[in-house]
Amino acid sequence: MWLFLVFSLLATSSLAEDTAPADSALPRLxxxxxxxxxxxxxxxVVIGFFETDGGYGYKEFLAAVEEVKTIPAALCSVKEVWANYSINSDTIAVFRKADGHQENLLLSKIEKLDSDGLVRFFTINNILYITEYNQVSAVGLFQSEVKVHLLLFANRGSADYKPLKEKLGALAPRYTGKMLFVLINGKEKSNERALGYFKLKSGDLPRVGIYDGVSDKTWLLPPGEISTERVQDFCDSFISGALQKEKEAGETNEKSEL
Structure with a gap:
């Protein structure tokens, strides 16, 4: 399914311009x-594993890197390095710290390749310690093997928006491989559905919640100061199973009262 998605994104992109960078100032590993x-x-980060400069996808890779300047990129043609990352043929790979993931795009499997498609590939996989939710980032978030999301609901432009983003972003590395931290802008109309899933409205924000993609269940941090300590306790309670037991007990009580 993931390969089909990548093929579709690459195939439906507009054709790259004929004039791509002739050479690259990218670091060589x-x-x-x-x-x-x-x-x-x-x-x-993204690495282009090309056996030779000018190979299939090389020009498109340079053009895409030139457009997506926020993601550091490098080139590597050394087979010893390839072997260390299980690379066997020309491949473009994205490496992420947030979930410890390496996403490979095997170029020999892509029939139609262009720079716009590669830009989409980079953007989809740009999952950070705290990632702002949108239609593009959602693909990468839900494709990750990490299915638990710590959600910060906040209104862009509010006084606490940036400080809370920075605070939770600093906490996120503690939960690498366990949770992905996601920022949801409550003022974005397209995010109303996400807020509604937690029974929230823009006026209720900021709030913090957890979504478990395996069980499709949610938890909300009780109202109050969104401190590092409270969020950390909230995350640890989920990891230990305490939050799940509380929800199960509450659901059992609701059923017994019916």
């Missing part, structure tokens, strides 16, 4: 140590 350092240098 000469050994595993350099690759590890580069991957560790940012929350999300």
């Amino acid at each position: 000469a050994d595993v140590t350099a690759a590890e350092a580069f991957i560790d240098s940012a929350e999300v």
